[in-house]
Amino acid sequence: MSHDSEPTPLSAAPGAPLRGRLRPPGDKSISHRAMILGLLSIGETRVEGLLEGDDVLRTAAAARALGASMERLGEGRWVVRGVGIGGLSDPAETLDFGNAGTGSRLMMGVVGGQPVTATFDGDASLRSRPMRRILDPLRLMGTQVLAEAEGGRVPLTLRGPREAIPIRYETPAASAQIKSAVLLAGLNAPGTTTVIEAAATRDHTERMLRLFGAEVSVTPHGPDGHGRAVALTGQPTLRGTEVVVPADPSSAAFPLVAALIVPGSEITIEGVMMNPLRTGLITTLIEMGADIERLREREEGGETVADLRVRASRLKGVDVPAERAPAMIDEYPVLAVAAAFAQGTTRMNGLHELRVKESDRLAAVAAGLKANGVAHLIEGDDLLVHGDGAAPPGGGTVATHLDHRIAMAFLVMGLATAEPVTVDDGAMIATSFPSFLPTMQALGAGIGE
Numbered sequence: 001m002s003h004d005s006e007p008t009p010l011s012a013a014p015g016a017p018l019r020g021r022l023r024p025p026g027d028k029s030i031s032h033r034a035m036i037l038g039l040l041s042i043g044e045t046r047v048e049g050l051l052e053g054d055d056v057l058r059t060a061a062a063a064r065a066l067g068a069s070m071e072r073l074g075e076g077r078w079v080v081r082g083v084g085i086g087g088l089s090d091p092a093e094t095l096d097f098g099n100a101g102t103g104s105r106l107m108m109g110v111v112g113g114q115p116v117t118a119t120f121d122g123d124a125s126l127r128s129r130p131m132r133r134i135l136d137p138l139r140l141m142g143t144q145v146l147a148e149a150e151g152g153r154v155p156l157t158l159r160g161p162r163e164a165i166p167i168r169y170e171t172p173a174a175s176a177q178i179k180s181a182v183l184l185a186g187l188n189a190p191g192t193t194t195v196i197e198a199a200a201t202r203d204h205t206e207r208m209l210r211l212f213g214a215e216v217s218v219t220p221h222g223p224d225g226h227g228r229a230v231a232l233t234g235q236p237t238l239r240g241t242e243v244v245v246p247a248d249p250s251s252a253a254f255p256l257v258a259a260l261i262v263p264g265s266e267i268t269i270e271g272v273m274m275n276p277l278r279t280g281l282i283t284t285l286i287e288m289g290a291d292i293e294r295l296r297e298r299e300e301g302g303e304t305v306a307d308l309r310v311r312a313s314r315l316k317g318v319d320v321p322a323e324r325a326p327a328m329i330d331e332y333p334v335l336a337v338a339a340a341f342a343q344g345t346t347r348m349n350g351l352h353e354l355r356v357k358e359s360d361r362l363a364a365v366a367a368g369l370k371a372n373g374v375a376h377l378i379e380g381d382d383l384l385v386h387g388d389g390a391a392p393p394g395g396g397t398v399a400t401h402l403d404h405r406i407a408m409a410f411l412v413m414g415l416a417t418a419e420p421v422t423v424d425d426g427a428m429i430a431t432s433f434p435s436f437l438p439t440m441q442a443l444g445a446g447i448g449e
């Protein structure tokens with residue numbers, strides 16, 4: 001999965017209806033946080049359902065390099081023995097996060113708040129991503145940035161203070177990664193660290209910090225109450241606990257959209273996390289006319305999960321409000337694919353954050369749509385996709401720019417276009433959904449090399 005691995009082109013061809021049941025892998029956001037909070041606690045953290053994708057394995061390796069010990073007991077079953085806040089040691093080598101934006105940024109928060117020195121690096125995608133959004137608040141908290149690549153990027157070296165300075169910080173973008181980095185640094189601050197966000201973003205860090213024993217208060221913020229003020233009481237004792245990782249809604253999105261667009265399909269996706277800060281895609285697809293039923297809603301590991309029964313549906317174009325973006329930020333590539341099969345125009349508003357994901361996703365999606373004959377337009381930060389309710393031509397090759405979600409989205413598209421769709425490199429799919437190919441093939445999808 002490093003930047004020098006050989007590209008693996010993959011193709012998807014239209015075919016028979018998709019049928020069957022599947023359980024997507026564990027949630028990536030929760031998996032990263034389980035490893036990180038495991039490192040920062042005293043005692044054992046037992047994890048069930050961990051996503052064993054490359055991104056999370058990089059975070060696990062970094063936690064080990066900072067002093068944690070861990071053991072893999074079986075598929076997705078891990079035990080982490082932590083060192084506690086203040087107990088970290090200097091890693092002997094550079095922390096190589098590969099493709100993982102979340103792992104690297106959250107761990108920058110950890111290192112930035114503790115008296116250790118570490119160097120962060122990653123693949124060509126990670127080296128192109130902005131890190132000043134993390135470094136700026138960390139500097140306010142006393143972190144020294146000893147080295148950084150031009151423009152505030154990795155490779156970079158951080159040295160944290162003996163104790164972090166508690167701050168009150170308004171995030172400049174709706175980003176759970178920024179919020180989480182500040183809170184994680186605030187764990188070693190004497191006093192209250194507060195993060196203000198203008199729009200609520202995924203709240204896994206807050207929920208899991210509480211689970212491990214920290215005191216975190218969350219209050220509505222701003223004139224319309226869409227924002228949040230998250231306040232953490234510093235220097236708690238975190239205690240190892242049990243983390244049950246629910247299935248990742250951002251991975252479920254791919255078979256879900258595939259079943260909607262391949263005529264005659266009916267599938268059930270089991271155990272999908274229904275945290276409302278993650279379900280914007282499902283809300284949008286239902287507005288478009290998708291037949292999605294939430295079955296057996298239940299609590300698992302502190303989150304609501306459900307089985308989703310999905311049947312092929314006629315979709316219509318809708319307007320997706322910008323306020324919904326944080327709840328579906330990783331799902332726009334596959335929503336654009338669904339929109340290509342809908343009748344009418346789907347307008348996705350306020351997508352500026354897509355420009356700084358694993359790739360410039362706005363540009364990558366537009367290029368992929370163009371290569372496959374789908375009418376679309378970028379207007380400022382908005383993406384408009386025009387469909388006529390018929391299958392788009394397909395037949396194109398899509399440049400994935402080391403971006404797993406671009407690869408999976410366009411492979412899903414090729415299951416229902418007139419001609420097959422090829423992606424130039426599917427290797428990065430292993431960062432978040434290592435079993436994507438066999439899982440889709442088991443449903444009947446014609447995806448392969």
Ligand code: S3P
Nearest residue numbers: 029102174175176177178329330
């Ligand atoms: C994540 C937050 C999101 C998302 C990423 C995972 C997280 O990034 O795109 O895949 O686990 O905190 P931003 O918070 O920067 O939008």
